[in-house]
Amino acid sequence: MMYLVIILPIILLGVYLYNWSYRNASEEMSRNTLTQLSTYLEDLNREIEWLEIQQFDILQEGELNRIAVTWQQMDRVEQRRSINYVLRRLVSIKNSSAYVKDIYVHIPSINKTISANSAVHALERERYEQIRSMGGPGASRLVRQGDSLQLSAFRFGGKHNKEPLCTVQVEIDSEKLKDTLQLLNVYPGSGSMLISKDSGFQVESRGASQEVIEAFKRKAGGRTDNTIILGIEGHKYHFNMADSNKLNLSLLSYLPEETVKRPLYKFNRWAWLFMITSVFALLVYIISTYRFVHRPLLLLVQSFRRMESGILNSxxxxxxxxxxxxxxxxFNQMLIKLQTLIDQDYKQKLMMQKAELKQLQSQINPHFLYNSFFILNSLAKTGDIERIEKFTVMLGEYYRFITRNSEDNVPLSEEIKHARRYMEIQQLRFSRRIRVQFDELPKEMERIKVPRLIVQPIIENAYEHSLEKVQKEGLLRVTFAQSSGEWTISVEDNGICLDDAEIEMLKEHLAHHTKSHEMTGLMNIHRRIVLTYGEGSGLIISRSELNGLKIVIRIQAKEEILDV
Structure with missing residues (x-):
C-alpha cells in the first residue's frame, strides 16, 4: 500500500505533463495554421485587385469603345484590327495571372463575345444576362456561375442607358485554386476548402475528405470560433477558419488529432514504459496474493453457491x-455422494411418472372405440347408406391417426385436427339439434407439443353429458387464446349442466386429485397435462357464458414444448 502511495503522485504528474504538452502543441499548430490561412487570403485578395484593375483598363481602351459604338461604320480591316488588339490584351492578362482560366469581353451592341481562349464568337445571351443580373451596386466582387467564380466589370454608355456597352468577365480557374489550397496541407491527413459566403460556392484541396467537410457543415454551421475540435466517425479533427470580408470568402483547414499528437508519441511511449515499470512490482505482489490465497478461496465459495443452486457436476x-x-x-467427495443420492431419487420418481403417464394414456385410447360402434349401430338402424359411408371414411381416418402416432406427445395442430374429425363424426348424428362453433387454431399455437387425446375426450364429454338430452338449438363452442405466459383451449356448451354446487365439487376433485366415476376421463387429462407441463397447467372447470359447462385447457408457455 505504501508503494502505491509513493508511485501514484508520480503517475499523476506524468499525466499532467502529457496533457500540458498536448495543449501547447495544439495551440501552436492552430496559430501557425491561422497565419497561413490569413496570408493565403491576403495574397488572393491582391491578385483579385490586380485583375479588377486590368478589367477597368480594358474598359477604358479606345479600340473597345470603337467596336461597341462604331462597329457598323468600320470596314472589315478596321474591325479585324480592333478585334485583334482587344484579343491580344485579353491573352496578355490571362498569361499574367495563374488564377485566370479565361477572360471575356461581352459586346451586346454587336452581339459578340471576345475570349482569350476561343477568340470571337456569338454572344451567349443567357450567360450574359446571368452575369449582368449578378452585378451592380452592393453586389459581391466574386460571383458564382456554374462551377466557378467570376469577376465582372461593366461600362455604360450614358446615365439613362440601362444596357452596358461592354462587360469584362474574368473566370477564376478552380483547378488552380485546388493546387494552391493543396500547398496549405503541410500535415498528413489535413485538408482545406475555400467557401463563398453568398453564393455557396466551394472548392476543396485535392485529396480533401468530403465526409469530414460535410460533417463540419452539419455540426458547426452556426459557430463563429476560429478554432474548434469535432468528433467525426470515431476520430477527432482540429478545424481552423479565416475570413476575408473584402472577398466575402472563408478559408477552412482541418487536420486529424493524431497529427497534433504525433510529436508527443515518443514522450507518450516513455511515459507508459515508466508507468508500467512502476506498477509492475505492485502487480507481482497483488497477483501472487490473489493466486495463492484469494483465488482458491473464491473458487471454493463459488462452488458452494453452485451446489446451492442445484449444479452438482462441477x-x-x-x-x-x-x-x-x-x-x-x-468437497468433490461430498458432491459425488450427493449426486448419487439425488440421481437415485430422481430416476425413481421419473420412472413412476412415466408409468403413470402411460397408464392414464391407455385408459383413454379404447374409450372412443366403444362410442364409435354405438354411433355406427345407430346409423345402421336408420338405413342411411350415404351417411354410413361418410361415417366409415371419417372413422378410418380417425383410427389411422391413432395407429400412426405412437409418440406420447404430438403437435397441437394434429391433436386439433383429430378432435375436429371426431366432432364431424358426431355431427352426422346430432347435426339437427346441435350446432358447433369450432374456431381455427392460431398459427402461433400449431407447433405446441401436447399429450395425445386431451381435446377430443372433452368434446366427447360435452356430447355425452351436457348435450345428450338437448332436443334443439344445442351449441358447442371450441375457442383458442394466447397471452404472455400461457395458451388456452376452451370447450363450452349450452347443455343441461350441473348446478353450481356440483361444479364446485368437480373443481375440488381436480384440485385434490380425487377420483369418481364421472371424473375419471377429465382427471386423466388433467393429470397428463400436469405431468407434462408441471404445476400451473391443467384443466379449469367453470360455468359457461352459454349457461352450460366450460372446460379450459391451460398450458404454461415454455420454449422447449414447441415442436422445432
Missing part, C-alpha cells in the same frame, strides 16, 4: 498439495 481441482488441496478433495 468438481474443483487444485495443483498444490496444501490445505486448499485437502478442502477441494473433501
Amino acid at each position: 468438481q474443483i481441482k487444485h495443483a498444490q498439495k496444501d490445505e486448499f488441496g485437502y478442502l477441494y478433495d473433501r
